[in-house]
Amino acid sequence: MREVKISLVGYGVVGHGVVDVLTRKRAMMKELGLDLKLISVTDHTGTIISEDGIDAQKILGEKTLTNVATSSMKGKEAIDAIASDLVIEVTPTNIVHGQPGLGHMEAALAGGKHVVTSNKGPLVVAYSRLKKLAEDNGVMLKFEATAGGTMPLISLVERTLVGNTIYGIRGIFNGTCNYILTRMAEENIPYTHALSEAQDLGIAEADPSYDVEGVDTAGKVVILANALFDMNIKYSDVDVTGITGVTPEALALAREKGYAIKLIGDVPALTVRPTLVPVGSPIAVGGTLNSAAIYTDLSGTITVSGLGAGSIETASAILSDVVSIYRTKRIDAIF
Amino acid sequence: MRLSMDLELQDIPGQLLLALQPLKDNKANIISVVHHRERKTPRGTIPVRFVVEMDRSKLDAVKSQLVSLGVTVVRAGEVRFIEDVAVVLVGHILDSDLGDTINRIDSTGYAEVMDLALTMPGVNEPSSAYLRIRATGKAEIHKALSILRQVGEEKKLLVIEPIEDEAA
Incomplete structure (x- = not known):
């Protein structure tokens, strides 16, 4: 069983979908040999951290993390501080400057964490820079959910x-x-x-x-x-x-x-x-x-x-990206 | 009358000029020349399509002159529109001189507007038009569409082109 510690950054419509889907599919993923453990969720109000995995029931009813946050860390600070293997970045898209997602992705990739995102902004603004950062740090940047939502396109x-x-x-x-x-x-x-x-x-x-x-x-x-x-x-x-x-x-x-x-x-x-x-x-x-x-x-x-859109549908594309990162690793290991 | 000619030229300098001489000698007025450099034949020749305005009785003379100069004449005769395409325009189509818009296509010699349907919901509201353009080939269709795109920009019309079946 491969344990994957996941940090979620962004807790809007898609963020809720990700928490829901990761919880619903946890058993199925374990059958594939992946223990996808959501260890932190961060939004603009703070962060909730649980090394044993976040209890979805506790947070799914909350619109923001105001009432459930266990830390006041936000954004890059949280990404740097929490020892996760993979960051799911789903903050709102800004197509002009890419922020705050761009800073989040840079922090995660530079810290040697894989990034999976549905956030178009950073990719539109700085795709080649992010790609190089991922390569330099030996991690992957996956973004199937940014184009066509749940419709398989990039992986196809x-x-x-x-x-x-x-x-x-x-x-x-x-x-x-x-x-x-x-x-x-x-x-x-x-x-x-x-x-x-x-x-x-x-x-x-x-x-x-x-x-x-x-x-x-x-x-x-x-x-x-x-x-x-x-x-x-x-x-x-x-x-x-x-x-x-x-x-x-x-x-x-x-x-x-x-x-x-x-x-x-x-x-x-x-x-x-x-x-x-x-x-x-x-x-x-x-x-x-x-x-x-x-x-x-x-x-x-x-x-x-x-x-093309929707909370659960987008989360489905994100889950598929997460799994593909570890499948790729396994294939690479053969050679 | 308007005629089109499909020729094949050797891929060496000066061939296009050579092919023009018989046309000049027979007082043909050239409407368009499309040089299909990208579609080189297996024989290594380059297809060229001329559309000309000339006296039909001179056509045989032109053909034999071309052949004697070493130019292959694949086909020569009346303009045949073999490709057509649908376009929708939205905007102040009549006020921006529909006649001129159509003429910009018709005057190319290789394309023409063959069908037109217009809907005008109200005086100050944008009208919508469906038109069909036919042309002598695919390349000519693309040229006609780019003319229409340019006209659209000038006259602030939304030009809704058809999706292509294949990748460009």
Whole structure:
């Protein structure tokens, strides 16, 4: 049995999902030979530490750690002080400066800890620096949950499709935009109505600009371009058009001719644009679903789709990254 | 009349100029030349597509002149639009001179707008248009789309292009 001491940094929607999933799947992971032990959780109010493993029941009902924290340590201080093997970083994304996640990841990697994250910001801002830091310290940086949520994309390309030359990836990488466009087309309602509906349902944020202006999708394009195409690009290299200009009339005209309009991110073209997609195409998924078509030389086109966001779904991608770190170690050990 | 010609040129300097001479001699007005350097044939020649405006009766003369100069004539005849693509525009399409927008495509000689549907919900609201563009080949489709993209930027129109079946 391999014991893995995990520190969780960030206790928002995804953080709660991670605690829930790690608890629910602990027995199953033990069968795989991994004892995934959550020894600390940190948020902006403090840290709860338990060497024997955090009792999920004690903290899952708490919105923040204010009432349960056992230490006032925060952020980097907590990462440096707690002797964990792996840090799960799930603080809020900032795509401009990457903080606070960037500092957290740097501290963890520099301290010889693996990092698994769903936080796009640091990767968009400083992917190559973080990757080098991980390599220099002999640890891994995994971020499947940053692009396409629970939909397997990075691991699919890196592992399952290994040996293929990847010509490109195009897809729907933002569930909020997809929901709005789907509802506009179905109900023939203007953008603003579909947006309010999405906000009522909690699918869109009060300030939706990050999603609807295409910023989030462009962040994912940057991550995929850097991680899978070695492109070393920045956010400003992506040509971005959001969905706010799409009208119900445009959707209706397109549908009459057999097309849906979807916000499509394209790597390596580095574009995010509303795009006509044939209605029968496997990437033309509806609702909040994400999808991606991967164009390869040996396998042709592979299409995946799945939920792009959600607490448990994102935690699932994080769990899969955690397991893959230790599986990789085992394979390396053979050679 | 508008004709297109698919030629194959030797991959040595001066061949394009050589191929132009018979066109000049027969008063052909060149509308477009697409040099497919990336699609070199197994014979080592380079496909070139000309679209010209000329008197059809001169076509045989042009062809035989080309052949005598060592240029392979793969096909010559009326313009055939073999590729087409759907595009949706959103914005002030009529106010920004729809005629001009269409003409920018039609005047290329290798592409044209063949279908148009327009919806105008209200005077101050953006209208939406569906159009189909056809062109003499895939490369020409891409060129036509990039013209339309540029027009979109100038006229502040949202240009919604189709997703491609294959990676670029």
